[in-house]
Amino acid sequence: MRSNLLIALVGVAVSIAVVVTFSTGLNRGPLSAQDPSKRENFGGHSPGYPILGTTGDVLDPTSLNIDPKTAVIDPMKYLREFNYGRTTALSNGTSLREYTLIASDQQTKEVSPGVFYNVWTFNGTIPGPTLRATEGDLVRITLINNGTKFHSIHFHGIHPSEMDGVFEGIAPGGKFTYEFTAEPFGVFPYHCHMQPLEEHITHGLYGVFIIDPKKPRADADEMVMVMNGYDTDFDAENNFYTVNGIPYYYMHHPIQIDKNRLIRIYLLNILEFDPINNFHLHANMFDLYRTGTKLIPDEYTDIVTMSQGERGILEFSYKYPGKYMFHAHKTEFAEKGWVGLFLVKDSTAESATENSNLTSIERNGSYSTTEFSNTGNGTTSFVKTGGLN
Ligand SMILES: [Cu+2]
Numbered sequence: 001m002r003s004n005l006l007i008a009l010v011g012v013a014v015s016i017a018v019v020v021t022f023s024t025g026l027n028r029g030p031l032s033a034q035d036p037s038k039r040e041n042f043g044g045h046s047p048g049y050p051i052l053g054t055t056g057d058v059l060d061p062t063s064l065n066i067d068p069k070t071a072v073i074d075p076m077k078y079l080r081e082f083n084y085g086r087t088t089a090l091s092n093g094t095s096l097r098e099y100t101l102i103a104s105d106q107q108t109k110e111v112s113p114g115v116f117y118n119v120w121t122f123n124g125t126i127p128g129p130t131l132r133a134t135e136g137d138l139v140r141i142t143l144i145n146n147g148t149k150f151h152s153i154h155f156h157g158i159h160p161s162e163m164d165g166v167f168e169g170i171a172p173g174g175k176f177t178y179e180f181t182a183e184p185f186g187v188f189p190y191h192c193h194m195q196p197l198e199e200h201i202t203h204g205l206y207g208v209f210i211i212d213p214k215k216p217r218a219d220a221d222e223m224v225m226v227m228n229g230y231d232t233d234f235d236a237e238n239n240f241y242t243v244n245g246i247p248y249y250y251m252h253h254p255i256q257i258d259k260n261r262l263i264r265i266y267l268l269n270i271l272e273f274d275p276i277n278n279f280h281l282h283a284n285m286f287d288l289y290r291t292g293t294k295l296i297p298d299e300y301t302d303i304v305t306m307s308q309g310e311r312g313i314l315e316f317s318y319k320y321p322g323k324y325m326f327h328a329h330k331t332e333f334a335e336k337g338w339v340g341l342f343l344v345k346d347s348t349a350e351s352a353t354e355n356s357n358l359t360s361i362e363r364n365g366s367y368s369t370t371e372f373s374n375t376g377n378g379t380t381s382f383v384k385t386g387g388l389n
Helices: 002-025 075-079 197-202 331-335 360-364
Strands: 086-089 095-104 108-112 115-118 131-134 138-145 175-181 186-191 206-212 221-230 240-243 255-258 263-269 277-281 286-290 299-301 303-306 311-316 322-327 339-345
Touching: 075 221, 095 131, 131 138, 186 263, 186 311, 206 221, 206 263, 221 255, 221 277, 240 331, 263 303, 277 311, 299 303, 303 311
Parallel strands: 095 138, 131 206, 221 263, 255 339
Antiparallel strands: 086 095, 108 115, 138 175, 186 206, 221 240, 263 311, 277 303, 277 322, 286 299, 286 311, 322 339
């Protein structure tokens, strides 16, 4: 893919033009990209930073912070947020869970600092909300189409043909209620299935649907991770790769977890255009339950590779406090945003010496502006971290 570098650079230039157009409309300052005197060289394998000697690359953001008011999602909020629906008990003892998803396709939101993109969303975010039910529940999902194009929801899982969301598009202004019994237990994607499919998916109409087994899984710190990308210059190749919607987000806002605590990740790959994606966990191993449809793990590994639509449940815990990277082991994707950090803390605090190995920043769990300093004049200087492994 490196052989496409020149093509990518041309694409990048086009996307900057698009970005600047959007930015002007939103009264943002010009990108530092415009000033050749501010060019800086960054090395090739520093995660989170561009491989090109330029400040004009869209990978070289004008700021490391993204404004929650204009961002397409708050990845930290999304991470552990589950929508169980409005729940009522039916006379036969079954739980009815009702959800509402509103599709829209007109908004422009920030997908990376300084990069604005026409997002198509369920309930305003990419990914859409994580819906959650228990096996055997009756689920009722009402789709309201507030967009300008036909949309639908296609759930993976078992359900009747007319609830499959493929042949019946919902017109702009229209409404449809999908109803089926949640089965089997596992982790499933939901996404719009209107043609051209790649357009409806790459713009952001997808999310995760979790069906819990009747006997709940062991107690854990649970989170959802969706691997996606953005093609901001419309050349059918992604310019950014992310987990949970914003490139590099969890590098600058590490996910805090407790030492020895069971972590459970519901992981989905919805990435368009690229044939594979993957997840690699540093300094640890995880149990992998493919599709989440069994209670016995399929693998004990530190990397899982998935094609589009594949998903699984990952379980692990960390023995030692500190910060640990997780990222795509497709290096190009990691260098274009799909990389993050876990910050493992010893919550017992008995072991002060172990925690004292952390810097104050690590103990606080977030990076100050001095750590990843933005000089305020549009250029950004970085504290280099270690290479990818
Ligand atoms: Cu659609």
